[in-house]
Amino acid sequence: xxxxxxxxxxxxxxxxxxxxxxxxxxxxxxxxxxxxxxxxxxxxxxxxxxxxxxxxxxxxxxxxxxxxxxxxxx
Amino acid sequence: xxxxxxxxxxxxxxxxxxxxxxxxxxxxxxxxxxxxxxxxxxxxxxxxxxxxxxxxxxxxxxxxxxxxxxxxxxxxxxxxxxxxxxxxxxxxxxxxxxxxxxxxxxxxxxxxxxxxxxxxxxxxxxxxxxxxxxxxxxxxxxxxxxxxxxxxxxxxxxxxxxxxxxxxxxxxxxxxxxxxxxxxxxxxxxxxxxxxxxxxxxxxxxxxxxxxxxxxxxxxxxxxxxxxxxxxxxxxxxxxxxxxxxxxxxxxxxxxxxxxxxxxxxxxxxxx
Numbered sequence: 001x002x003x004x005x006x007x008x009x010x011x012x013x014x015x016x017x018x019x020x021x022x023x024x025x026x027x028x029x030x031x032x033x034x035x036x037x038x039x040x041x042x043x044x045x046x047x048x049x050x051x052x053x054x055x056x057x058x059x060x061x062x063x064x065x066x067x068x069x070x071x072x073x074x
Numbered sequence: 075x076x077x078x079x080x081x082x083x084x085x086x087x088x089x090x091x092x093x094x095x096x097x098x099x100x101x102x103x104x105x106x107x108x109x110x111x112x113x114x115x116x117x118x119x120x121x122x123x124x125x126x127x128x129x130x131x132x133x134x135x136x137x138x139x140x141x142x143x144x145x146x147x148x149x150x151x152x153x154x155x156x157x158x159x160x161x162x163x164x165x166x167x168x169x170x171x172x173x174x175x176x177x178x179x180x181x182x183x184x185x186x187x188x189x190x191x192x193x194x195x196x197x198x199x200x201x202x203x204x205x206x207x208x209x210x211x212x213x214x215x216x217x218x219x220x221x222x223x224x225x226x227x228x229x230x231x232x233x234x235x236x237x238x239x240x241x242x243x244x245x246x247x248x249x250x251x252x253x254x255x256x257x258x259x260x261x262x263x264x265x266x267x268x269x270x271x272x273x274x275x276x277x278x279x280x281x282x283x284x285x286x287x288x289x290x291x292x293x294x295x296x297x298x299x300x301x302x303x304x305x306x307x308x309x310x311x312x313x314x315x316x317x318x319x320x321x322x323x324x325x326x327x328x329x330x331x332x333x334x335x336x337x338x339x340x341x342x343x344x345x346x
Contacts, residue, residue: 047172051336054329058274061281068284072104 009067020060027052099295106291107284115208132212136199144195170195173332177339186338189229194331197222201283201323213326214283219276225332227272234341238316246344271317271337275330282326286319 031049035042113120120133149160152195155163166187174190175183197213204211212218234243247264293312297305300309 022147050325050329051332054278054333057282058278061285062277064285065277065281068288 004026006071011068013064013067016060016063020056024053027056096301099298102295102298103288103291106210107214107287109210113210128210129212129215129218132200132203132210133218135209136196136203136212137240140195140199165194166191169331173328173335177332177335178342179339180317182339182342186335190331190335193222193225193334194327197279197330198324198327201327202320204283204287205319211283211287213279214287216276216280219280222279222330223275223334226275226337227269229334229338230268230272230341233338237342238344246341268337271333275287275333279326279330282322286315286322290315290319 027049031045034045038045108126109124109129111124111127113122118257119304122128126134143158143162147229148162149155149159168185169191170187173194174187177183178186200212200218203209204214229242234246238246247268249264252260290312292310293315296308
């Protein structure tokens with residue numbers, strides 16, 4: 001059976017989204033725990049959370065760019 | 075059996091039509107997202123000369139607008155800032171206190187504030203210009219984001235050497251208190267890491283801005299695939315994504331400058 005390239009790329013993108021979603025959800029949950037325990041540290045926690053999310057997002061976007069290259073560059 | 079030839083030709087015809095639609099969809103997407111030498115305005119088609127593309131023009135317009143904003147509109151002489159000056163000043167204070175001083179320390183932070191402010195407002199302006207109809211996003215061009223993060227990389231290296239000397243800068247890659255055997259593996263990774271940081275900065279801004287626009291135009295492009303019935307839901311959904319994009323434009327400008335300041339701060343004050 002011949003596997004369609006577009007389907008494989010979509011599957012890969014879905015896997016990456018899954019992983020990045022898990023990672024960001026873990027950060028968000030931990031940040032909420034932290035803010036609930038120490039509301040006065042909310043600003044620091046929020047800043048750190050955004051940085052960590054951006055780093056994970058960066059990895060996900062690497063894969064998005066690779067997927068786009070696979071789709072558009074024949 | 076007599077129906078089978080006509081059936082196959084129908085299927086072939088349908089497939090060809092589907093291919094046409096997908097081709098039209100891809101052309102629509104590429105036309106709105108990719109860089110080109112052709113800038114379409116309502117009553118005017120501008121064909122740009124060979125040395126500049128549409129994204130290059132966007133860079134020039136953004137720069138001109140920023141010069142206008144800070145040269146003419148921004149009044150630093152007023153005792154009490156009003157209107158636009160007030161808005162701009164709140165951004166500048168934010169960049170100074172939350173980004174520059176927070177990551178570089180009080181003394182260096184004040185010195186670097188103009189640099190980070192320039193970078194922040196430039197990236198923000200380009201991101202927001204991409205959301206204005208008829209304009210295109212210069213930051214969804216890999217060359218533009220690469221050039222911006224090369225400035226950061228240059229600042230990391232040059233400031234590190236200026237502060238600690240060439241030898242001290244090379245030494246700052248080695249974390250203190252690590253045994254020699256581990257250091258042999260760790261040292262090349264740390265040096266490589268500096269370049270990977272800049273590369274990640276490039277890809278992050280580029281992919282964020284490109285992905286947002288691809289989502290918007292993919293949703294609008296559904297009209298090409300599924301006909302006029304989906305036009306209204308597609309337009310509403312695209313509008314919702316558009317508002318998300320405004321937030322992303324600010325967030326990515328902030329993230330880009332924040333990470334730049336963290337990297338430059340780590341190069342100025344290692345072992346923190």
